[in-house]
Amino acid sequence: MFPKPQPQLFPNTLAYETTPMVKPTGFREYDARWLFEKEINLMGVQALGLGLGTFLREAGVKPEIVVGHDFRSYSASIKLALVAGLMAAGVKVRDIGLALSPMAYFAQFALDCPAVAMVTASHNDNGWTGVKMGAQRPVTFGPDEMSRLKEIVLSGAYGAAPGGAYEYVEDFPKVYAADLLDRAKLKRRLKVIAACGNGTAGAFAPKILEALGCEVIPLDDELDFTFPRYNPNPEDLEMLHAIAAKVRESGADVGLGFDGDGDRCGVVDERGEEIFADKIGVMLARDLSTLYPDATFVVDVKSTGLFASDPELKARGVKADYWKTGHSYIKRRVSDLGALAGFEKSGHFFFNRPVGRGYDDGILTAIHVLEMLDRNPDKSMSQLYAALPKTWGSPTMSPHCDDEKKYGVVEKVLTRFKAMQEKGEPFTGQKIESLVTVNGVRVTVEDGTWGLVRASSNKPELVVVVESPVSEARLREMFSALDAVLRENPEVGAYNQTI
Numbered sequence: 001m002f003p004k005p006q007p008q009l010f011p012n013t014l015a016y017e018t019t020p021m022v023k024p025t026g027f028r029e030y031d032a033r034w035l036f037e038k039e040i041n042l043m044g045v046q047a048l049g050l051g052l053g054t055f056l057r058e059a060g061v062k063p064e065i066v067v068g069h070d071f072r073s074y075s076a077s078i079k080l081a082l083v084a085g086l087m088a089a090g091v092k093v094r095d096i097g098l099a100l101s102p103m104a105y106f107a108q109f110a111l112d113c114p115a116v117a118m119v120t121a122s123h124n125d126n127g128w129t130g131v132k133m134g135a136q137r138p139v140t141f142g143p144d145e146m147s148r149l150k151e152i153v154l155s156g157a158y159g160a161a162p163g164g165a166y167e168y169v170e171d172f173p174k175v176y177a178a179d180l181l182d183r184a185k186l187k188r189r190l191k192v193i194a195a196c197g198n199g200t201a202g203a204f205a206p207k208i209l210e211a212l213g214c215e216v217i218p219l220d221d222e223l224d225f226t227f228p229r230y231n232p233n234p235e236d237l238e239m240l241h242a243i244a245a246k247v248r249e250s251g252a253d254v255g256l257g258f259d260g261d262g263d264r265c266g267v268v269d270e271r272g273e274e275i276f277a278d279k280i281g282v283m284l285a286r287d288l289s290t291l292y293p294d295a296t297f298v299v300d301v302k303s304t305g306l307f308a309s310d311p312e313l314k315a316r317g318v319k320a321d322y323w324k325t326g327h328s329y330i331k332r333r334v335s336d337l338g339a340l341a342g343f344e345k346s347g348h349f350f351f352n353r354p355v356g357r358g359y360d361d362g363i364l365t366a367i368h369v370l371e372m373l374d375r376n377p378d379k380s381m382s383q384l385y386a387a388l389p390k391t392w393g394s395p396t397m398s399p400h401c402d403d404e405k406k407y408g409v410v411e412k413v414l415t416r417f418k419a420m421q422e423k424g425e426p427f428t429g430q431k432i433e434s435l436v437t438v439n440g441v442r443v444t445v446e447d448g449t450w451g452l453v454r455a456s457s458n459k460p461e462l463v464v465v466v467e468s469p470v471s472e473a474r475l476r477e478m479f480s481a482l483d484a485v486l487r488e489n490p491e492v493g494a495y496n497q498t499i
Contacts, residue, residue, distance in 0.1 A: 006021055118132045123235075300330055329439075334350045416488070
């Protein structure tokens with residue numbers, strides 16, 4: 001039987017080469033992330049594959065799985081170790097090779113395969129690896145599945161079984177591209193920046209957008225796993241600023257930025273102004289609700305309040321459902337409600353039938369943005385944005401907090417705000433109007449200004465977001481007051497960025 005994993009081993013030792021290492025904190029709420037060689041070794045990845053195969057059989061899922069990997073120096077090795085474990089558990093593996101996460105999700109449909117395991121650390125820094133998994137298309141694992149998988153792997157309760165097999169699927173990117181392009185070409189000739197941050201999307205996104213009828217100007221599309229300019233993360237201001245500069249230089253109609261595994265898309269307008277993803281979501285909801293009135297849209301708690309308050313959306317009978325942040329949570333909620341789409345402030349967008357299959361795909365998001373512009377030939381991106389009611393919003397800010405401590409800190413912050421509300425204690429000089437606690441705590445005061453604190457599901461960080469429908473001054477007041485509450489906890493470190 002394969003050995004039981006250990007939580008910590010040291011490289012260049014006998015134990016490291018003969019025993020699986022799997023740090024328990026790598027099992028997150030809806031996927032897995034580890035620092036490769038420091039928190040998981042290749043034998044640990046084999047253990048994960050064995051555990052995943054065991055889980056599939058235990059859950060009554062047909063033991064067939066799609067696997068793919070992103071463009072990092074070590075991702076192919078990690079995928080093959082995962083495949084070895086899956087095959088030992090009796091799973092038939094369909095390998096689509098170098099891929100985007102949405103390409104792997106699409107393969108579940110195109111290859112009629114029930115399960116998926118995509119090796120990617122998404123936008124995390126180099127050194128990180130991870131696996132996004134699912135066994136019920138189009139949704140991916142949530143806390144219950146991840147908890148059971150963690151239990152199987154860490155206890156060494158693997159179920160080896162015969163029947164494992166391996167098949168490499170040739171030229172699958174062509175099948176994926178053909179599916180995305182099975183639509184009318186754009187009537188409007190749009191000049192588009194396709195920024196890929198040297199991540200995996202560079203191999204696919206520019207060509208697909210060009211085939212759609214755009215004039216495409218690639219930016220950092222050469223695949224380079226050292227990420228020489230910045231991490232491919234369209235929520236990061238460094239990447240957005242690079243896109244903005246290229247837009248201004250080239251006179252493009254829009255700038256589109258893709259993250260490392262291609263499941264998110266960021267947008268910059270023709271003036272070089274970054275538009276946060278939640279506002280893009282409101283614009284897309286406006287556009288799609290003209291075609292599909294009375295639609296339901298699922299929105300994460302980090303997102304703007306406009307989904308519920310926008311007069312145009314109200315007039316078209318749109319229903320907004322605010323839900324937990326996290327691609328697995330929103331994806332499942334979209335599926336459960338039969339919503340037309342789901343939007344996350346991070347840029348994960350989920351288009352459901354008839355405009356998608358329910359999973360997050362950055363290139364499909366880009367296509368919907370371009371089709372919105374195509375349906376409004378007399379409007380620029382900035383004009384569509386200016387038509388929204390004005391709010392002042394922050395980027396997603398992420399102060400460091402260790403994985404072992406972050407949930408406890410959020411619980412203390414939540415307890416603090418509940419006590420303030422019960423005592424009638426003002427916050428930013430106003431009464432606390434509501435506390436939304438479905439995912440961390442979102443505190444809203446009388447004038448509609450709100451702030452959110454939650455634990456990151458992917459990294460040793462907290463997540464902080466603030467918005468005000470009143471003024472930038474109120475936005476900054478909320479941030480200062482929220483940060484002061486956070487600073488009551490010495491475990492909270494420095495921010496990656498602030499307003």
